[in-house]
Amino acid sequence: MTQKSLTAVYLRRGKEESLERCHPWIFSGAIERITEGLKPLSEGDIVDVYTKQGNFIARGHYQIGSIAVRVLSFEEESIDQAWWNRRIAAAKALRESLGMVDNAQTSCYRLIHGEGDLLPGLVVDIYERTAVVQCHSVGMYHSRSQIAEAIHEAYGDRIEAIYDKSSQTLPYKAELGAIDGYLWGRNAEKDIVVLENGLKFKVNWEEGQKTGFFIDQRENRDLVRQYAKGRKVLNTFCYTGGFSVAALAGGAREVVSIDLSERAVKLAQENVRLNFGDDAPHEAIATNAVEYLKDIDDSYDLIILDPPAFAKHHKVLGNALQGYKKINARALQKIRPGGILFTFSCSQAVSRDLFRTTIFTSAAIAKRKVRIIGQLTQPADHPINIYHPEGEYLKGLVVYVE
Secondary structure, three states: OOHHHOEEEEEOOOOOHHHHOOOOEEEHHHEEEEEOOOOOOOOOOEEEEEOOOOOEEEEEEEOOOOEEEEEEEOOOOOOOHHHHHHHHHHHHHHHHHOOOOOOOOOOEEEEEEHHHHOOOOEEEEEEOOEEEEEEOOHHHHHOHHHHHHHHHHHHHHHOOEEEEOOOOOOOHHHOOOOOOEEEEEOOOOOOEEEEEOOEEEEEOOOOOOOOOOOHHHHHHHHHHHHHOOOOEEEEEOOOOOHHHHHHHHOOOOEEEEEEOOHHHHHHHHHHHHHHHOOOOOEEEEEOOHHHHHHHOOOOOOEEEEOOOOOOOOHHHHHHHHHHHHHHHHHHHHHOOOOEEEEEEEOOOOOOHHHHHHHHHHHHHHHOOOEEEEEEEOOOOOOOOOOOOHHHOOOEEEEEEEO
């Protein structure tokens, strides 16, 4: 589609400043008017964005909501198959430079991390020879055949299947009737085993959370492995038991995994058994982690707090901070002297400074001597676009407690 045939979005005076700094979002309040092109505007369409003076500034996907346009390019270039091929190839080249592609010790990694790979609204994870796609915008969902073709072009026969798992991540009000399924090829096995730093994990992208596994904690799990030797470990919100497996691999004397989900607890047990057999010093309990922390004794000398996002948007930020403060205060009160706490927030709305302040408050409530010995974030295959600081969603602290 030519430039003149696209719908034109005109900004209010001065609202182009964030785009001049290459920020990839245009908020609805920045828009003065919209002039439709050759066809009526629909959510997910590609639109051109102009300044008040009529100067082209960006091209992107239109959507209904507070973020009205997600920018694909700041140039007047065609968003065609060749464009998708270039963007996916560039993302793959980064992972190759990180040593992640065809890695004998780690067979799962993130190929596309939304704005971090200049593809806002798109996530693609690689599990062995399967790519799992999640679209978070209507525009990306409408582009999924081009995305699949670009992945196939980049990997050739090294990828045997491409699975679309967008039904739970698309805007609810879009009413697309999305159904998860294979875009290309098919994997006959419902569960496959992937490697992460030499450890084995069962992954089920059809039924599991996110794309099947929380890849973003890979380096932090490896750090737990380094600190775990001889310690009694409590892994709360354990999901697949990734931190538990890492702790056992590091020589923990005992590990307890907690999750509210019976299915998660079963999966954690299976992953422990997959790596260490039936005799590992591991117990998995299906219960409320917050309540469990209230009743434990002081025998744990390594505790992991990795809860789901308490604040998915700023409207609930206050309640979220109270939640983080509560669970961290309980863990700091209960942990054994000389213990280590790994604590995380994956809420985009919670900044690094705000999270650190919350842990400070928790330490003051617990009345313990606490020292920060590590500051953690997401791994390199989850890059942060320097013009989009909101992409730094995973924050973590490692603290030593006297």
